[in-house]
Amino acid sequence: MIILEIRQLKTFMSIVKLGSFSQTAQLLGYTQSTVTTHIQLLEKEFNTVFFERFGHQLMLTTDGERLYEYAEQITKLSEAAKNELDHFDIPKGSLILGIPESVCMYYLTDVLKEYVSLYPDVELKLRLGIGSDFRNLLRKNVMDVAFFLEKKVKDRDFISEFLWAEPIVMVAAPNHPLTKLKRVKVQDLTGQILVFTDSISHYQTVLEEYLEKSSITPRTILEIGQIYTIKQFVKSQLGITILPLAAVKTEIEAGELVALSWQGIDLDTNTYIVHHKDKWLSLPIRAFIKLVRERLVE
Numbered sequence: 001m002i003i004l005e006i007r008q009l010k011t012f013m014s015i016v017k018l019g020s021f022s023q024t025a026q027l028l029g030y031t032q033s034t035v036t037t038h039i040q041l042l043e044k045e046f047n048t049v050f051f052e053r054f055g056h057q058l059m060l061t062t063d064g065e066r067l068y069e070y071a072e073q074i075t076k077l078s079e080a081a082k083n084e085l086d087h088f089d090i091p092k093g094s095l096i097l098g099i100p101e102s103v104c105m106y107y108l109t110d111v112l113k114e115y116v117s118l119y120p121d122v123e124l125k126l127r128l129g130i131g132s133d134f135r136n137l138l139r140k141n142v143m144d145v146a147f148f149l150e151k152k153v154k155d156r157d158f159i160s161e162f163l164w165a166e167p168i169v170m171v172a173a174p175n176h177p178l179t180k181l182k183r184v185k186v187q188d189l190t191g192q193i194l195v196f197t198d199s200i201s202h203y204q205t206v207l208e209e210y211l212e213k214s215s216i217t218p219r220t221i222l223e224i225g226q227i228y229t230i231k232q233f234v235k236s237q238l239g240i241t242i243l244p245l246a247a248v249k250t251e252i253e254a255g256e257l258v259a260l261s262w263q264g265i266d267l268d269t270n271t272y273i274v275h276h277k278d279k280w281l282s283l284p285i286r287a288f289i290k291l292v293r294e295r296l297v298e
Contacts, residue, residue, distance in 0.1 A: 006078050009071040011038040012050065015228050016068055017140040019058050027096065027142060029125045042067075046098030077284065089282040090120040098134035098146030100201070101227055103271060106246040108147075111295050115288055122284045128177060131274075138276045144285050148272045149244070160272040161289075163297055167245040168197045168203045168267040171257045173237045179258045185209065186264040191219045194231050198223040202240060203267045210265040231257070242267055 014024040015035070025032040033249060043049055050064035060068065079093065093226055099108060104126070116124060127134075127143065137143035138158065153160035172178050189211065196204050211218065222239060224230045227247050234241050235256055249258040273292060277283070281289075 002079075005041075006075060008038040008042050011035055012042060013071050013075065014142050015029060015051070015058070015070065016060060016064075016217045017142050018137075021058075027125070027137070038072050044070055045141055046126075053180070066201060079280075083279075090121065091119045091272045091282075091287045093282060094123040094125065095282075095284040095288060096125045096142070097127070097288075098129055098137060100130055100147060100149050100219075101128050101197075102244045102247045103149065104128060105227070106244070108292075111291055114295070115291055118291075119287060120233060122287075130201050133199065134216065134274075138274065138279075141276065141279070144279065145155060145273060145275050145288065147281050148274050149269050150272065151269050151273060153272050157277050158274050159277050160274045163273055163292070164273045166268060166269045166271050168242055169245050169248060169252075169254070170242045170260045170262045171234060171258055172240040173235055174255060176237060176258070178260055183263045186208050186214045186216050186258045190216050193220050194218045194240060195220065195222045195233050195239040195241040196272050197227070197230065198225050203269050206265060206267055207242060219254065244269075279282065 002185070009122050011024060011028065011030070014028060015021060018024050018027065021035050021039075022032055024030075025035045028035070039050065046063065046067070048063040049061055050067060050246075054226055063122075091103060104112075112126075115122075126170070127137075131148035131153075133144035133168055134148070135155070137160075139148055147163075148160065149166060170184065178184055178192070181188060190274070222233065224233060227243065230243070230246065231251060233239060235251070239262070248257055248259075252259055275290060279285075
């Protein structure tokens with residue numbers, strides 16, 4: 001008698017979509033050994049092998065392809081049954097969110113805390129990144145909802161809702177030479193050290209393209225993984241950076257950082273909440289979007 005667990009099937013489907021055990025573990029919030037165990041249990045139940053490797057490429061076997069077809073149907077029926085039997089009263093299930101670090105830290109912390117408190121039966125999973133990271137995951141249906149920091153979301157297969165305007169500021173340490181200028185122009189960035197995030201944000205891309213178009217060459221560009229570390233570098237005069245105002249507002253008000261009077265290309269952006277147009281909006285998804293609107297949208 002074959003006994004299937006829905007979570008094992010969901011793990012299997014995520015591996016197929018992402019092509020990686022490690023990325024699946026990161027997305028679903030499991031250890032890699034847990035992901036491996038899920039697949040081993042499935043293979044033991046069916047007495048077959050679902051994946052094989054050709055070099056670094058992970059490939060489905062013929063039995064894996066057959067299981068995937070059934071897995072899609074089983075998981076969809078499971079979600080439908082769960083919502084029908086729960087009478088749509090209380091959100092249950094899982095919710096996978098993609099959020100830029102600045103949005104998560106400076107806007108969503110209280111919202112996420114409230115959501116977890118209101119809906120303890122929802123398994124909430126977060127992935128930090130940027131819109132370009134999330135697009136593929138939304139299209140593969142391994143991420144439910146994402147926040148984009150972009151001027152405008154133009155993808156025709158996404159439904160996006162504008163949330164708020166996001167000012168972007170260029171900041172430096174108080175005693176940095178650029179703080180003495182009434183206006184900072186693109187040519188003033190010649191020979192400067194720029195400190196950016198290691199994931200290329202929309203506003204960072206805009207600035208880099210503008211520098212290239214203007215034939216301006218910085219001294220170097222440092223790529224740092226976390227906003228906190230970037231701010232510490234800038235405070236120590238190891239360069240200047242551009243970040244959402246929300247991420248540096250406290251330091252500016254405390255006099256630890258100074259917002260430069262940037263006169264170059266417009267770097268300001270917007271925050272959107274996005275999902276795929278074909279995504280079925282489960283109760284956990286709708287409850288989250290509703291809470292975001294109530295708490296963050298004026």
